[in-house]
Amino acid sequence: MLNCKKAAALMSQGMDKELGMMQKMSLRFHLMMCSGCRNFNKQMEFLRQGCRKFPQQDN
Amino acid sequence: MEKELASSSNTNSLVDELAPLRRDMLKFARLQLRDDAAAEDAVQEALAAALTGQKQFNNRAQLKTWVFAILKNKIIDTIRERARSPGTSIDVDEIPEDAYDDLFNEGGFWQNDTRPSTWGDPENSFSSQQFWQIFEICLTRLPENTARVFMMREMLGFDTEEICKELAISSTNCWVVLHRARMGLRLCLDERWFNSENRDA
Numbered sequence: 001m002l003n004c005k006k007a008a009a010l011m012s013q014g015m016d017k018e019l020g021m022m023q024k025m026s027l028r029f030h031l032m033m034c035s036g037c038r039n040f041n042k043q044m045e046f047l048r049q050g051c052r053k054f055p056q057q058d059n
Numbered sequence: 060m061e062k063e064l065a066s067s068s069n070t071n072s073l074v075d076e077l078a079p080l081r082r083d084m085l086k087f088a089r090l091q092l093r094d095d096a097a098a099e100d101a102v103q104e105a106l107a108a109a110l111t112g113q114k115q116f117n118n119r120a121q122l123k124t125w126v127f128a129i130l131k132n133k134i135i136d137t138i139r140e141r142a143r144s145p146g147t148s149i150d151v152d153e154i155p156e157d158a159y160d161d162l163f164n165e166g167g168f169w170q171n172d173t174r175p176s177t178w179g180d181p182e183n184s185f186s187s188q189q190f191w192q193i194f195e196i197c198l199t200r201l202p203e204n205t206a207r208v209f210m211m212r213e214m215l216g217f218d219t220e221e222i223c224k225e226l227a228i229s230s231t232n233c234w235v236v237l238h239r240a241r242m243g244l245r246l247c248l249d250e251r252w253f254n255s256e257n258r259d260a
Contacts, residue, residue, distance in 0.1 A: 003141075003163070004168045009238055010239040012234070012241050012242075013235060015237075015241075016218075016233075024108045036174035036175045039174075039176060039178070044241060044245070045246050046181045046182070047213070047241060048213060049182070049185075050185070050194055054191070054195075055087050055130075055214065056124065057191040
């Protein structure tokens with residue numbers, strides 16, 4: 001079974017390439033049970049959004 | 060004659076509108092290139108290209124989007140040229156393999172005090188100027204090459220295959236670097252913004 005460390009690596013990799021069928025399934029299963037990784041997953045998506053918006057900011 | 064006057068005043072107003080963007084552009088280019096002279100060149104070229112483009116914009120946001128698109132292309136050109144010059148291979152092991160091991164227990168599960176907690180509605184932070192300052196600090200804190208790979212991916216929109224080719228690193232290395240960069244950036248934002256008492260929002 002997937003642990004959080006491997007799940008985190010897969011979530012990151014999934015942002016750069018299409019994961020395999022088995023990887024997707026084990027990740028989905030892990031996320032169903034792990035709130036920490038669900039939060040992590042949302043935060044990864046947020047980082048991406050932040051990076052896209054970053055150049056347009058006045059700071 | 061009247062026509063000429065009109066066109067020259069248009070150019071002038073574009074110059075006026077572009078001037079305040081210069082600082083942000085320079086900051087962005089420096090972050091990507093980590094080289095002041097190269098950043099200066101990229102910004103100069105982007106501004107020159109913007110002036111000859113002679114496009115009309117209804118608002119400042121549109122202008123900024125357009126100018127930054129030009130700047131991104133200039134930065135990409137600079138990165139490509141660098142990669143072509145001989146002897147450029149980059150160290151991608153700046154963040155050690157075990158750097159984030161402490162976040163997990165022996166079984167590889169989050170520790171109680173490191174388990175990611177919710178950031179609520181993080182998108183609300185996008186309207187906070189203080190948030191963007193922290194965001195920039197966190198990006199700047201990433202080691203140079205790690206930041207470069209990460210920003211090529213997330214800000215300049217390269218896919219990993221291109222990054223590997225441009226920087227002559229393996230695709231495995233590329234994913235590893237991207238993952239460590241994301242781990243670092245997430246932790247930094249978590250500590251300095253989302254779980255920080257200093258935030259104003």
